[in-house]
Amino acid sequence: MPVTANKDTLLCMSMAARPGNFGVRFHNHLYEQLGLNFYYKAFAPTDLPAAVAGIRSLGIRGCGVSMPFKEACIALVDELDASATAIQSINTIVNTDGHLKAYNTDYIAVAQLLDRYKVPRTRFALRGSGGMAKAVVSAMRDAGFTDGLIIARNEQAGRALAQSCGLQWQAQLGDERPALLVNVTPLGMAGAQADELAFDETAIAAAETVFDVVATPADTPLIKTARRLGKRVISGDEVAAIQALEQFVLYTGVRPADEQYQQAAAFARG
Structure with a gap:
């Protein structure tokens, strides 16, 4: 958790059958480096509709979506970005005041x-x-x-x-x-x-x-x-780093400098 965690801390998460630490380390490293009041956590949901409903009701700002949920989540969100509509597969959900919009940064x-x-x-x-x-x-x-x-x-x-x-x-x-x-x-x-x-x-x-x-x-x-x-x-960790960067921008509205991105990717791999 960020040292200054409080009632205004924005939560982001990911859902995967086999959660890893790459996204957790990548996002939280950048939050800390940029002084953003965010925290990121990975989950392995056993009830996907309930998990997505939780994103909406709890005000989770963003969610990464991994195997095997990329297609099943489509029916559970409110809107698809063009990147997801064209492919009919999503890997990112952004929650804006309860409205869930899905993207594909893969x-x-x-x-x-x-x-x-x-x-x-x-x-x-x-x-x-x-x-x-x-x-x-x-x-x-x-x-x-x-x-x-x-x-x-x-x-x-x-x-x-x-x-x-x-x-x-x-x-x-x-x-x-x-x-x-x-x-x-x-x-x-x-x-x-x-x-x-x-x-x-x-x-x-x-x-x-x-x-x-x-x-x-x-x-x-x-x-x-x-x-x-x-x-x-x-390699797949290169895919993970680039798509995580684009997710980070969608969640926070902030694009890190290239050096900051490279440092976060190296930290996540470590």
Whole structure:
């Protein structure tokens, strides 16, 4: 809690099936550095409608939304920003006097990283079909990635996502060897699936770029294998930092200086 916590302290939170500390450390570090009377806490809700109702009734200023709640929350808010409407997936809720407006800052983060790393517009395979996958593939499509596969065991969701972006769907990667591999599933995330590779080593060896959106841990089995094989790597903690910055701005109305942002991201990773 901030040292000066009082009745006017504004609370922000996040909801995830497996909460991590990145957002907690990132936001609270910036609140302290900038002298803002805010506090941030992560939760793993067991009753999503009740949790969102609590955001409204308790005056929670902002809420980050992570797997698996990015689509289920849509029906529980009052308004969607254009960033969320286009994707039909949300990762941020802002509460203004009881009015809940939802955004998607994941899209912004992915678009920035594709540009920063100058990823060639080559054939790709993206594994996943949930809310985060929608944000990632939409950002890729808008950045000019038009030749790709959606790899998903859920055929209905996989086909729907592929068709929405003019792509193909497959249940498994098979013999495909695309130059860009993107993981948007919990595989490699801390927990029961922490040791699982999202793509096999043969596919990783044939790729040029590997992008894993899993943020905790930053060095997933996929990222470790890709680095060992000398591939261009984009990690999930980079996505987490950029999208958290955009959330911070939405919650507080304050945009930190780049140095302050970099310090907060480094602190969050530590």
